[in-house]
Amino acid sequence: MSKPWKTLIIDDEELARLRLRRLLSAYHDLIEIVGEAVNGQDGLEKIEQLKPDLIFLDIEMPVYNGFEMLAKLNNPPQVIFTTAYDHYAIKAFEEDSVDYLLKPVEPERLEITIRRLEKNNRPGVPDLPLDSLIRQLTVKSERKTLTVKIGDRILLVKTDDIAYIQAEDKYVFLCCLDGKRHLTEFTVSSLEEKLPGSFLRINRGTIINTDHIAEIRKGFNGALTFILKDKENTRISSSRRYGEMLREHFDI
Secondary structure, eight states: OHHHHHHHHEEEOOOHHHHHHHGGGTTTTTTEEEEEESSHHHHHHHHHHHHEEEEESSSSSSOOHHHHHHHHHSSSSSSEEEEEEEGGGGHHHHHHSSSEEEEOOOHHHHHHHHHHHHOOSSSSOOOHHHHHHHHSOOOOOOOOOOEEETTTTEEEEEEGEEEEEETTTTTEEEEESSSOEEEEEOOHHHHHHSSOTTTEEEEEEEEGGGGGGGEEOOGGOOOOOEEEEETOOOEEEEEHHHHHHHHHHOOO
């Protein structure tokens, strides 16, 4: 029997990493998890350090996204993409990925991927026809609502009505134009992947709806302050970590 695949998990969402690690534990004879990375830069460093045969790679991450990270590698390992964004499918295939898993990763779907690895059992050209890849993907329309549970009721909040999303301690709130705040079970990272392109993460715990920006002001150390059109005219500052990306996005 060949040695197991030395495997690195790269995802900025801790819960996603924990879930994948738990699911992969059922295949310990084929998969040896040698480490985890929390963003594209960390991924580059861990790949250099650990020399994995295989990576499970999220796409939307801070610093460098999955594709940007791969572009910086001369000899990338085999790649299995994991993301909530199915519109990245063709791009993932062009990167010669072994497979493309939609979040949340389901055990039955992961088993198909593992069996494909077992069949190859070595780094090489992935056996993944394009039409097969496309058939596996769930066609999703742009999300227009988010669900909020209130007791035994489920409230549908229109994404157009959300001014910003704010994490406070262990809780995440949908903050609407009318000043109402709704507690949600989603994490900020999962919402970043689910929401339309008008939503933009500006710091670790905040996503704003760019359709509802009234004004942008430059601050110290490259930070930006966003004044929103909600009832409170909320002001939220970006972190330096996101500053360069935001300046490029708004061309300022």
